Amino acid sequence: MKDTLPLILQKVSAGFPSPATDYIEEPINLNDELIKNPSSTFLIRVQGNSMIEHKITEGDVLIVDRSLKLKSNSIAVLNFEGELVVKKIIQRNNKYFICSTKNNSLDYLEIESCLDTQLWGVVSYVIHKV
Amino acid sequence: MLYTKCNKKKIIALVDCNSFYVSCERLFNPKIKNVPVVVLSNNDGCVISRSTEAKQIGIKMGEPYFKVKHLVKKNNIAVFSSNYALYGDLSRRVMNILKKFSSCIEYYSIDEAFLDLTDMIIENINDYIVEMKKIIYQYTGIPVSIGVASTKTLAKVANFLAKKKDNGVENLTIRSSNEINSILQKIDVRDIWGVGSQLSKLYKKNNINNGYELKIKNTAWIRKNTNIIGLKTVAELNGISCIDFNDGENAPRKSCCVSRSFGKKVETLQELEQSITSHCLNAAEKIRQDQQLVKSVVIFIKTSPFDQSNFISLSKKVDLPIATDDSFVLLDICLKALSEIFIKGQKYQKAGVFFLGLQNKENYQANLFSIKDSEKSGKLMKILDDANLKFGRNFMSVGDVGFRGSWKMRRDYSSRIDTSDFECLPTVNSG
Numbered sequence: 001m002k003d004t005l006p007l008i009l010q011k012v013s014a015g016f017p018s019p020a021t022d023y024i025e026e027p028i029n030l031n032d033e034l035i036k037n038p039s040s041t042f043l044i045r046v047q048g049n050s051m052i053e054h055k056i057t058e059g060d061v062l063i064v065d066r067s068l069k070l071k072s073n074s075i076a077v078l079n080f081e082g083e084l085v086v087k088k089i090i091q092r093n094n095k096y097f098i099c100s101t102k103n104n105s106l107d108y109l110e111i112e113s114c115l116d117t118q119l120w121g122v123v124s125y126v127i128h129k130v
Numbered sequence: 131m132l133y134t135k136c137n138k139k140k141i142i143a144l145v146d147c148n149s150f151y152v153s154c155e156r157l158f159n160p161k162i163k164n165v166p167v168v169v170l171s172n173n174d175g176c177v178i179s180r181s182t183e184a185k186q187i188g189i190k191m192g193e194p195y196f197k198v199k200h201l202v203k204k205n206n207i208a209v210f211s212s213n214y215a216l217y218g219d220l221s222r223r224v225m226n227i228l229k230k231f232s233s234c235i236e237y238y239s240i241d242e243a244f245l246d247l248t249d250m251i252i253e254n255i256n257d258y259i260v261e262m263k264k265i266i267y268q269y270t271g272i273p274v275s276i277g278v279a280s281t282k283t284l285a286k287v288a289n290f291l292a293k294k295k296d297n298g299v300e301n302l303t304i305r306s307s308n309e310i311n312s313i314l315q316k317i318d319v320r321d322i323w324g325v326g327s328q329l330s331k332l333y334k335k336n337n338i339n340n341g342y343e344l345k346i347k348n349t350a351w352i353r354k355n356t357n358i359i360g361l362k363t364v365a366e367l368n369g370i371s372c373i374d375f376n377d378g379e380n381a382p383r384k385s386c387c388v389s390r391s392f393g394k395k396v397e398t399l400q401e402l403e404q405s406i407t408s409h410c411l412n413a414a415e416k417i418r419q420d421q422q423l424v425k426s427v428v429i430f431i432k433t434s435p436f437d438q439s440n441f442i443s444l445s446k447k448v449d450l451p452i453a454t455d456d457s458f459v460l461l462d463i464c465l466k467a468l469s470e471i472f473i474k475g476q477k478y479q480k481a482g483v484f485f486l487g488l489q490n491k492e493n494y495q496a497n498l499f500s501i502k503d504s505e506k507s508g509k510l511m512k513i514l515d516d517a518n519l520k521f522g523r524n525f526m527s528v529g530d531v532g533f534r535g536s537w538k539m540r541r542d543y544s545s546r547i548d549t550s551d552f553e554c555l556p557t558v559n560s561g
Contacts, residue, residue, distance in 0.1 A: 039223045040269035042549055044558045051560040061555065066269050077558050079160040084558045120271075 034125050040067035042121065044077060046086060051075075054088055061127040062086060068122035070096055075123040081116050086123065140371040141247040141278060141303060143259060144285040145228060145266075147221075148273045148293070150241035151179035154220050155210050155545055157271040158556040166207040170195050174211055174543070211443070214484075215548040218387070223270045231262050236375055239384065244282055246375055259299045278303055282373045283366035286323035287313065287341065307369075314341030314367065324363040324373075329356060341367060388413045389482020391551065395434070396478045402431060403465060409483040410464045414457040417488055423453035424460060425487030429467045434479040435546035435554055443544055444471040453489055460485075 035041045046060045054075060056062070064077050072091030077084055078098065088099040090108065097108035098117070111117055147153060151169040156162055166183035170176065177193050187205050189198050195209075202209055221240045228235055234246035252258045259276040266274050277288025279302035291313065292300035302310055320330040322341050332355065338344050345367035352360050362372045388409040396402060406429055417424060430445035446467040454460065464483055548554035 037269070039226045043552070043555050045555045046560055047557050048560040056560060058560075061552075062558065066271070079163075082161040082163075084158065084160060084556070086558045086560050 034063055035065075036124075037065055037067045040121075041065045041124075043127075044084075044086075051086055051088070055128070056086065056126055057128065059129065062123045063125040063127065064121040065124045066121040068124060070119055070122060072096075075126075077120040077123065078111075079116075079118045079120050084120060139248075139369070140280050141250075141252075141255065142280065142282055142285045142371070142375075143232075143245040143247055143262075143276055143278045144238075144282070144289045145224075145243050145245065145262070145274050145276050146289050146293070147224060147241035148275055148298075149179055149181050150221075150272070151210075151212060151217055152181045152184075153272050154217050155208075155213070156181075157220070158547055159545065162208045166205055167210070168198075168202070168207055169210045169212055170543070171212060178212065209543045211544040213544050213547065215550060215554075216545065219548070219550040220270055220272060224266055224272055224274070227266050227269055228262075230265075231258070234375060237384070244285065244375065247278070255301050255303060256299070259301065260297065263298055273298065275299070277301075280369045281366035281371040282375075283323045283363055284310070284369065287317060290317065290321070311342050311345070314345055315343075317341040319344050322363065322367070324359055324366075329360060332356070384486075384488050386413050386416050386485045386488060387482060388416075389430070389480060391480045391553070392478065396481075397476065399469065399472050399474075402468060402472065402478060402481055405481045406431075406464050406468050406483060407461060409481065410461050411457055413483050413485050414455065414460050417485055418455045420488075421491045422488040423455050423491050424485040425450055425453045425489060426485075427460060427463050427467070428484040428486060429464050429471075429482070430484075431468070431471065431478050431481045433476050435544075440476070441544075441546065442473065442476060444473065446471045447486075453487070455491065 031038075042064050044062045044064050046056055046058060046062060049058050051057075056075070062075075062077065068074075070076060070089055072089070074089045075086060076089050077086050080087070080098075089111075090097050090099050092108070096111045098111060100109060109117070111119070149167075152167045155167060155169065164183070165181075166187055166189075167181040168177045168184050168189055169179040171178045174195055176195060177189055177191065177198060180189050180191065184207055187201055187207070189201060189207070201207065217240060224241075225235070225237055225243060228243055228245060232245040232247055232250060234249075236244040238244055247255070247258070255278055259278060263274055263276055266272060275289055275292040275298045277285050277290070277292045277300050279285040279288045284302055288300040288302045292298055302313075305313075317340055318330075319325055319333050319338055319340055320327070322344060325333070325344070333339075333344060336351075336355075338347055344364060347364060349361065349364060352364050365372045390405070390409070392405070396405070414424075426447060426449045428445055428447045430443065432443035433441055435441055448463050448467055450459075450463070546554060547556045549556065
């Protein structure tokens with residue numbers, strides 16, 4: 001709920017009325033648009049360029065929502081061997097795999113089979129400064 | 131008279147975050163997930179949060195850091211300075227999630243809340259609290275324990291039990307009174323909520339050693355030898371809910387913080403004074419609007435966490451002898467504290483003022499009035515102890531005076547993460 005209402009700005013006066021007065025709306029609130037669940041959403045900054053093929057580069061800010069379920073092709077933050085990493089996730093036969101591009105070859109890592117790998121949160125948006 | 135208003139059996143849950151500050155530090159640092167961790171108070175004075183592993187090593191709550199340094203080294207304990215910006219943000223998230231589970235909530239401290247579930251339509255309380263615990267962990271990464279009972283005092287007991295269980299929940303409302311009695315027998319009277327150290331000495335002298343013995347003590351004796359709080363505790367142990375619920379949005383806040391990052395770095399004492407003055411006056415206005423008084427003041431100044439070689443975060447806590455809402459008194463304290471911690475030649479990035487231990491003005495004055503009536507001066511301390519217990523347990527006094535002059539050598543182990551500040555976000559590796 002917004003506590004302000006659009007006002008009719010147009011006063012009775014001589015001259016041309018502003019054409020914009022017919023379209024007074026709330027400005028866009030990016031928080032509302034990009035963050036559906038504020039309690040579970042964290043902003044996290046990216047280090048490194050290993051996700052460049054997924055258009056995520058050094059310095060980008062990830063909007064990570066921990067309430068979201070993992071899906072195929074999700075980009076997710078994982079607790080991976082004692083470190084937080086961002087990875088692409090792929091689903092095969094009802095199981096999720098980490099898509100990693102080590103040594104230029106694509107290898108899949110089964111998440112469940114790997115005890116020190118846990119889902120931290122699912123990335124919902126990437127903020128990239130141009 | 132005490133009992134008449136409490137006719138309906140209540141269902142009260144106490145949600146308590148496990149090793150809260152440690153859990154916050156672990157959220158963005160999986161490396162310390164299964165290792166012993168401690169968090170230190172302002173100026174790295176005392177241990178104020180411990181992981182289970184650190185507790186097992188024998189680190190005590192509130193112990194001065196220098197006393198446990200040898201244990202820290204020997205056991206490779208991860209040490210953090212307190213990072214209230216991070217803890218405050220995570221606390222707010224946990225408390226917001228609780229709103230989904232009850233419309234009647236009392237935010238008891240930064241990491242604890244009472245929920246009144248009496249009027250909720252709940253099929254199975256156990257399933258409900260298990261779900262609550264699961265959602266809080268999934269959304270925030272903070273593990274909690276949940277205890278449910280018919281009174282706040284018993285909910286505290288339930289939470290105490292929940293902490294020791296693998297599933298982290300305990301529901302006393304489904305236990306028989308025999309079961310509850312044998313549980314209370316195993317709890318030292320000192321550990322019963324509302325029984326301070328003074329009162330527990332009196333009880334033990336009179337052979338009341340555990341929760342059960344207090345529960346069955348006759349009220350005439352309690353009335354004669356203690357005060358209204360003692361009476362309420364006994365009634366609550368008997369399942370009669372007597373301790374008021376400060377519910378929902380109307381509950382008075384317990385602390386008030388005003389802080390701001392500077393647009394450009396600030397170096398002089400004069401500029402910091404201006405900023406602290408405006409923060410202090412803003413905060414004072416807020417608490418006066420809510421008819422509250424301040425018991426403790428913390429001010430802090432810090433440089434940018436990106437200034438890797440020279441990051442400093444300085445703070446000072448001042449406990450007021452008498453709670454006040456007087457802007458001039460508060461400002462005087464803030465500026466004096468600032469002049470004591472200020473270091474020349476640093477590029478400061480943020481300054482802030484915290485008012486802690488906020489209390490209701492009317493209640494406070496009522497308490498002062500009752501002191502005059504009391505025969506023993508011990509009762510004054512009791513009220514002060516209770517206030518401390520209730521409002522300040524996360525903000526232990528560290529005797530900053532002793533650190534004055536030596537704080538330049540103070541090491542800082544801050545994680546520097548602030549989930550509510552775009553400049554200080556946690557990081558993730560794409561490698």
